[in-house]
Amino acid sequence: MPEGHTVHRIARQLDRDFVGHRLTVTSPQGRFAAGASRLDGRVLVGSRAVGKQLFLTVEGGDVLRVHLGLYGAWDFFGRISPLAEGGVAFGSMGAPRLRRAVRMGEGGRDLSARTEGSEPGVFPPPPVGQVRVRIATEESxxxxxxxxxCEVLDPSTAQVAVARLGPDPAAETDLGAAGDIVVRRLTTRATPVGQLLMDQSVVAGIGNIYRAELLFRARLDPWTPGRRVPTDLARALWQDWATLLDDGIATGVMLTREDLDAAGRAVALVDRDERHWVYGRAGRPCRVCGRPVLVEQMAARKLYRCAGCQLMP
Incomplete structure (x- = not known):
């Protein structure tokens, strides 16, 4: 499932290339025909991510809410702006130009840009596969x-949807106050902290990869009841999440090892096996203590941890 950094990148892509433009909205698949008709012909005025959810606001106040879930993805074609000036922006490198194709989502990764070569010069390209909704401008x-x-909400209903979500460091104006909320929600419950971090009403945007890596970086046993987590450690988790999320948005990659030098980081940006401490490393030696990394089930999701490094307070 795409985690928070991917959805923020999608929101930024839409902000750069679609906000301020009058949209042509269709549902090639047909399942979103009524919603597409409601949005068609209106100017996109806002693109916002909160956690794993995307909120696109059109003139008049209606909001398209999208949650990609496990398999969702956005494909971008036409004039696509880079997401990093002069730096790494996987899937969107170089100056804007026509015939770009970028996919964001589908497992939490951006796929390399590719050229749609079947009908050179044809724009917009014909929809391929089960496209729920197509949003188009004259160039993108x-x-x-x-x-x-995927649903259209009126302004008040959209506000309720956002209010149900926990704080998202990339969407907050006051990280300290937002951190106070997260600390309180983490430290007053008997639920294991590993489960609380995945609860989008506690803190928004964390998925399975970031959950495993945040807890390893904190050397905290995921099975620790939330009420046993010291407040300073809970706040450190929030601050670390803010750091990792910011880096993920900038690079498009979930790189969670802080032990890498510049050369090692460059390798990890392109080599998935070098990016994480414990996630996806079941049975392999812990990079710190050498004990085999464990994989368990927590609330029907895989949980990776090192029993040697991650302890209960």
Whole structure:
């Protein structure tokens, strides 16, 4: 499932290339025909991510809410702006130009840009596969496929949807106050901290990879009841999440090892096996203590941890 950094990158892509433009909105698949008709012909005025959810606001106040779920993805075609000036922006490198194709989502990664070569010069390209909704301007196209949720909300209902979500460091103006909320929600419950971090009403945007890596970086046993987590450690988790999320948004990559030098980081940006401390490393030696990394089940999701390094307070 795409984690918070991916959704923020999608929001930024839409902000750069679609906000301020009058949209042509269709549902090639047909399942979103009524919603597409409601949005068609209106100017996109806002693109915002909160946790794993995307909120696109059109003139008049209606909001398209999208949750990609496990298999959803956005494909971008046409004039696509880079997401990093002069730096790494996986899937969107170089100056804006026509015939770019970028996919964001589908497992939490950006796929390399590719050229749609079947019909050179044809724009917009014909929809391929089950496209739930197509959003188009004169120069850019965004195709959404496979989302868990895709609906048009009125302004008040959209506000309720956002209010149900926990704090998201990339969406907050006061990280300290938001951190106070997260600390309180983490440290007053008997639920294991590993489960609380995945609860989007506690803190927004954390998925399975970031959950495993945050807890390893904190050397905290995921099975620790939330109420046993010291407040300073809970606050450190929030601050570390803010750091990792900011880095993920900038690079498009979930790189969670802080032990890498510049050369090692460059390798890890392109080599998935070098990016994480414990996630996806079941049975392999812990990079710190050498004990085999464990994989367990917590609330029906895989949980990776090192029993030697991660302890209960």
């Amino acid at each position: 196209v965004a195709d959404l496929r496979g989302p868990m949720a």
